[in-house]
Amino acid sequence: MTPPTVLIADDDRSIRTVLTQALGRSGYQVRSTSNAATLWRWVEDGEGDLVITDVVMPDENGLDLIPRIKRVRPDLRVVVMSAQSTLMTAVKAAQRGAFEYLPKPFDLKELLAVVGRALAAPLAEAPAGDALARDSDERLPLIGRSPAMQEIYRTIARLTTADLTVMINGESGTGKELVARALHDYGRRRGGSFVAINMAAIPRELIESELFGHERGAFTGATNRNQGRFEQANGGTLFLDEIGDMPPEAQTRLLRVLQEGEFTTVGGRQPIRANVRIIAATHRDLRAAIRQGQFREDLFYRLNVVPIRLPPLRERTEDIADLAGHFLERARADGLASKTLDQGGVDALRAYRWPGNVRELENLMRRLAALCPDEVIGAEAVRAELAEAEPPEPAEPASPSAGQEPLARAVERHIRQFLAAHRDGMAPSDIYDRVLAEVERPLIQMTLSATRGNQIKAAAMLGLNRNTLRKKIRDLEIPVVRGLS
Structure with a gap:
């Protein structure tokens, strides 16, 4: 043959x-x-x-x-x-x-x-x-050449001919609505409306009316019939941002819509066909919320048909130069001064932890475009602006416990930064894995750099099996020079 x-x-x-x-x-x-x-x-x-x-x-x-x-x-x-x-x-x-x-x-x-x-x-x-x-x-709509972003691009591309429900998970400021808009703009419903609603920004007692609309006289103050977001998004996409903040009664109604494909307005009796694509997003761990009785498990599986995880900026620092350049160009287009970053400025940006993610980087670039007197922005200007913007850390203990090494203090600061980035009280539930990854990633990167990408030598230096090292490189999304070996 x-x-x-x-x-x-x-x-x-x-x-x-x-x-x-x-x-x-x-x-x-x-x-x-x-x-x-x-x-x-x-x-x-x-x-x-x-x-x-x-x-x-x-x-x-x-x-x-x-x-x-x-x-x-x-x-x-x-x-x-x-x-x-x-x-x-x-x-x-x-x-x-x-x-x-x-x-x-x-x-x-x-x-x-x-x-x-x-x-x-x-x-x-x-x-x-x-x-x-x-x-x-x-x-x-999205910027970045890191492996994590490439996988997101490929997922969005594969969904251009599908009409599946998508769940986007990521920290605040990572660009969840940008992904939702890309899914709509390049999808089969691009001719319809893109309607967004943030569950965390609406009083609990008004969410059902906002979603499904209400009839005149349905409640005190309802003087007219009002369309809800489902009707407004008819034929298009409904983006349910911060779905984890949806109250239980609204979760029940949403589940019924997803199951039956129709809904009624608040105070109404006539079923209305729901011709929308649902894209949901959250910064919360919904599986933990399910265990705590705060989110319906059956609703989660209805929404989580295609999961997309948006990485925080600290996990894709190789994208920072492209993002910063893009934001400076947008600032110039908006009438601010034309500025560029030198390599020192880029390195200073990459060294920062970015609790506010891409949104924080965009705000910083706009401030620098407006306030930095130099045409080329260097490390000193970047660090000065970051120092002004970053909230002060709690003072270190006057007498650290015996044996407390600098690494331990760094881990302690790392945890505080995680908590500061989640001021709503919902701290991440995987700090152990995140901190471990933050230690492993630079260690493996520096070792690979020292061995010029030779994974056999790097594994020997680290005391790891070669297959174990390869798995860590893949899991931690460490960019390496790949060849035939």
């Missing part, structure tokens, strides 16, 4: 060589080219069982090639790889019919797994096209 043939198009010779060797060792036949024209000729001639293409090539954008491939060879699957690791790249790849999108750099094992799935998967209905894709990345 003839092995499948994989067609590769990438203008980087080293990538073509690595992929050709890896796929060849896995039993595939491979043909590679540096341009889109040759790839298109092979496709037209009926060659190949799978295409792997880069986005940026000298003669044509790989994303523009996908619809043409789908027209002449609808059964030929296309895998897109790109160093332009943005949400729009992932979305456009999905909308134009790509089987999968892989941001560079990627793990060869992951690519081989994708190739296997692509060749084995049954044919699916072709997507409607790229009508959702926008030609400009000028107003990207």
Whole structure:
């Protein structure tokens, strides 16, 4: 039996060589080219069982090639790889019919797994096209090239042709509403309204009326019939922010809507069809709330169809430079002075803990754009603004207990920062794992840096099994230089 043939198009010779060797060792036949024209000729001639293409090539954008491939060879699957690791790249790849999108750099094992799935998967209905894709990345809703953000981009891209309920979990300021808006803007309900409601900002006694509307005379002060958010979002998306703060009686009514697909207004009797997509978000641990009797378990499983976890900024510090630059550019567009960050300024930002997450970073950049007298913002200006903004820490004990090392004091400060970031009293329930990860991550990163990415040497230095080290690198999302080993 003839092995499948994989067609590769990438203008980087080293990538073509690595992929050709890896796929060849896995039993595939491979043909590679540096341009889109040759790839298109092979496709037209009926060659190949799978295409792997880069986005940026000298003669044509790989994303523009996908619809043409789908027209002449609808059964030929296309895998897109790109160093332009943005949400729009992932979305456009999905909308134009790509089987999968892989941001560079990627793990060869992951690519081989994708190739296997692509060749084995049954044919699916072709997507409607790229009508959702926008030609400009000028107003990207999400910024970041970290592995955690790449996975979020891929999840959003996969959901552009689905209408599933989504639960977004993340600390305050991580951008949960931005993710919800992206899911709406690039989804099947983009022609409808995006309606948001924050459960924590509405008095408990008014939540049912806000959600479902009320009839005239339903309660004191109800002088007119009022539409609720479900009616306002008809045909579109309803974003339920801070769903963990929804009172029990409203939870019960929401569950009934999700089960039966209809609702009645407060004081009304006529059922109204609920034609909305639900996206919920929370900063709370809902599983802990379920155990404490504060949240309905059946409602949780109705909402948690597709879970998305947004990482706090301290877990994706590699994105800080891009985010800061984006916020400075937005400040300039809003009429503030044009400013840039030097490397010292970026390093100072990365060293900070960011209890307010991306929202805090945006506010800082706007302050610096307005107040910093220098055109280039350095470390001193960044640290001065952070010192002004950060609440003072409680004083250290005058006589620390015997044996208390600097690391122990750092952990103590770390815990206080966690608590300060959750002033509503809902402290995180996984501080042990978080602190442990914060110690492990820089330790492993520095060791890999010292060994120039050699994982065998790094494992020996750390006293770890190589497989254990690989698992920690994956679990902690530590960026490494990947090769064939």
